[in-house]
Amino acid sequence: MIEVKNLVKRFGGFTALDNLSFNVEKGSVYGLVGPNGAGKSTVIRHLTGIYRQDSGEVLIDSQTVYENPGIKQRLAYIPDEIFFFLQATTRDMMHFYKGIYPRFDAKLYEKLGKVFEFDDKRPMRQLSKGMQKQSAFRLAVCMRPDILILDEPVDGLDPVMRRQVWSIIMNDVSDRGTTVLVSSHNLRELEDVCDHVGIMHNGRLLLQRSLSELQDNIAKVQLVLPEGNTLPEDFGAIHQSTSGRVLTLIMRGSNEYISEKVAALNPVFFDLVPLTLEEIFIYELGGVDYEVREILL
Amino acid sequence: MINLNYRDSRPIYEQIKDGIRKLVMTGAFSPHERLPSVRELASSLAINPNTIQRAYKELEAEGYIYTTAGKGSFVSDISEVDAGRRERQLKKFEEAAVELMFLGMGAGELKSRIDRLAKDSEGGRAQHDTNFD
Numbered sequence: 001m002i003e004v005k006n007l008v009k010r011f012g013g014f015t016a017l018d019n020l021s022f023n024v025e026k027g028s029v030y031g032l033v034g035p036n037g038a039g040k041s042t043v044i045r046h047l048t049g050i051y052r053q054d055s056g057e058v059l060i061d062s063q064t065v066y067e068n069p070g071i072k073q074r075l076a077y078i079p080d081e082i083f084f085f086l087q088a089t090t091r092d093m094m095h096f097y098k099g100i101y102p103r104f105d106a107k108l109y110e111k112l113g114k115v116f117e118f119d120d121k122r123p124m125r126q127l128s129k130g131m132q133k134q135s136a137f138r139l140a141v142c143m144r145p146d147i148l149i150l151d152e153p154v155d156g157l158d159p160v161m162r163r164q165v166w167s168i169i170m171n172d173v174s175d176r177g178t179t180v181l182v183s184s185h186n187l188r189e190l191e192d193v194c195d196h197v198g199i200m201h202n203g204r205l206l207l208q209r210s211l212s213e214l215q216d217n218i219a220k221v222q223l224v225l226p227e228g229n230t231l232p233e234d235f236g237a238i239h240q241s242t243s244g245r246v247l248t249l250i251m252r253g254s255n256e257y258i259s260e261k262v263a264a265l266n267p268v269f270f271d272l273v274p275l276t277l278e279e280i281f282i283y284e285l286g287g288v289d290y291e292v293r294e295i296l297l
Numbered sequence: 298m299i300n301l302n303y304r305d306s307r308p309i310y311e312q313i314k315d316g317i318r319k320l321v322m323t324g325a326f327s328p329h330e331r332l333p334s335v336r337e338l339a340s341s342l343a344i345n346p347n348t349i350q351r352a353y354k355e356l357e358a359e360g361y362i363y364t365t366a367g368k369g370s371f372v373s374d375i376s377e378v379d380a381g382r383r384e385r386q387l388k389k390f391e392e393a394a395v396e397l398m399f400l401g402m403g404a405g406e407l408k409s410r411i412d413r414l415a416k417d418s419e420g421g422r423a424q425h426d427t428n429f430d
Contacts, residue, residue, distance in 0.1 A: 029345055163343050171340035192301075192309060192344040212351065215308050269399065273306040 001026040001147065001179045002047065007056035009042060009203075016042045018203035019056070024196070027177040029169075031190040033281060034200030035290055040183040041080060043200075044151050047181065048077045060147060073101055076145035080152045082132045090120035090135040094142070103144040112138050115164060130156040137165055141172065148172075150182040154189065166193055187278040197277065199284055207284055215274050219258050221249045223270035231265070239283055250275070250283055301342060309344060313352040321361050321372050332362060332370040 002024035009017040016039050024030040032040050045051045046058045049065040049072060058064065060071050084093055098104045113120065116134045124132055133156050140148065148169065154162040170193065172178045184190055190197065191211070198208040224245050225231065231240070237249035251258050255272060262270050275283075285291065299316035301309060320326045335353065339346040353370055356362045364370045394407060 166343035167340045170343055170346060171336060174336040174339045174346035188303060192342075192348075195345050195347045212310075274308050 001028075001061060002030075002181060003057070003059040003062070004043065004047070005057040005059070007043070007046060007058060008054045009039075009046065009051065010054055016203055017046075017053075020200075020203060020205055021056075022198050022205055022208050024179060024181055026179050027173065028196055029173060029180040029182065029194045031194035031197040032181060032183040032200060033185070033187060033190065033197060033277075034206075035285065038200040039203040040200055041151055042203075044077075044079075044149055044181070044183060047149055048072075048075065073103070074146040075149065076140035076143045076147070077149045078133070078136045078140050078151065078153055080155070082129075082136050084124045084132070084135075086125065087123055089123055090138070093124070093135070093139055094120075097139055097143065101143045105142050105144050108144075109138065109142045112141065115168070130158060130161065133157055134161060134165075137168075141168060144176075146178065148178055148180045150180065150184075152184055153182060154184070154186065162189070169193070187276070187281055191277040199281060201285060201288055201290060206288065211277070214277070214280055216254060218250065218252055218275050218280065219255060220273050220275055220279070221247075221251055221258060221262055221270060222273070223247050223249070223262055223265070223267040225265060225267055229265070235261075239286075299338075299342065301344070310348050310352040310355075313338075313342075313349060314356055317352070317356060318361055326372045328372050328374045330372045331368075332372065334369055 004020060004022050007017050007020040008015070020039070020043065032043065034040050042051065046053055047060070047065060049067065052066050058066070060075065063071055065071050065075075085096075088096070094104075094106070094109050098106055116138045118127070118131055118134075120135070124135060127135065133153070137153070154165060157165060166189070169178075169180060173180060182190070182194070194211055196208070196210050197214065199206045221237075225247065231237075231247060231249075235249075237251050239250035241248045251261075253261070255274075259272060262272075282291070298320070299313055301312055305312060307315070317326075317332070326332070332353075333341070335346050335349045338344075338349045342349075353362065353364070357364055357370070361373055362370050363373050397407060398404065
């Protein structure tokens, strides 16, 4: 559905996107994660046709997005910084969107009034940041998009609204097969809603996997070896740390494979736990020297 | 109905599986009852539909539920899944036994525990029977 091929974007002498490629399949929920300044929002601005690339291709349904109204009609975008007309109310924006997006569902808009309860005749600039996000979300859903692109979508929303918003998106994904690309730093939340993740760093993609693949192919093992025994040199852990007698290893491979391998050491005790997305993020980026530094102030 | 615990180390699909399994085991879902659809569950739990699909598929492979094309997923007759359950419970039991032995409990002590449990449940059953008479 979404194809990014060898995308390069420079701002002056700064290379923001450096030969970036990735794919998002139809009906998939793709989480784009990465440290601040990795280039997530820049990719998104290419996908929504705001920026023009220096080289490479940005395709949706095999068509170039830039200056392509046909594709843009099917695409809803919630930017990290919401923009609406100065004096407009949510309802005014609804009328404006209705005129632009042929699929705009005004009935759905009214129905969603039950969820987004605040007065939609209040000027948007009087609304709080979270309420503006809610309005943007309400309008985006009503566009009945095939592709939903969200840049930090739940930033500024309260816990109830976050869940509400995700619930509506998940319903749309299972019902209509909407393709969703979402950038966020809230990995805990992405873990629930995404089926694929891409980790970006310095304008490149470090890794792109399905979430089940990620979780099935890497695990954390905690074990205690019998007194006097040490871990063989070539055991193959990608990361290891020791605290007292307890060894913590990060290992690649299926759970069965890791269990067997660890059991062969005759440990006094061992436990296998899947890694959270947050841990995967930290280990993968640790591999490219992006990590928490120890600093005393 | 199904609670997702974010501090739980099990992946979400495992938690869904365990949750449904428990509901089936305890009889909260009766045999041949229709399970919530993938869409209903995805939107009520606010999680990816593929995750639920995966949990349902695995539960089906384990025999807890069955799917009828176009109609949805249903709870299996529990008697058919006994074998699988027995095996899993045994594994849990073994894990607990190993841990208890690690904590210094002897095999003899464990055995006498089991004997006592067996006696209790027999006694319980006998009592139950007399109540019925």
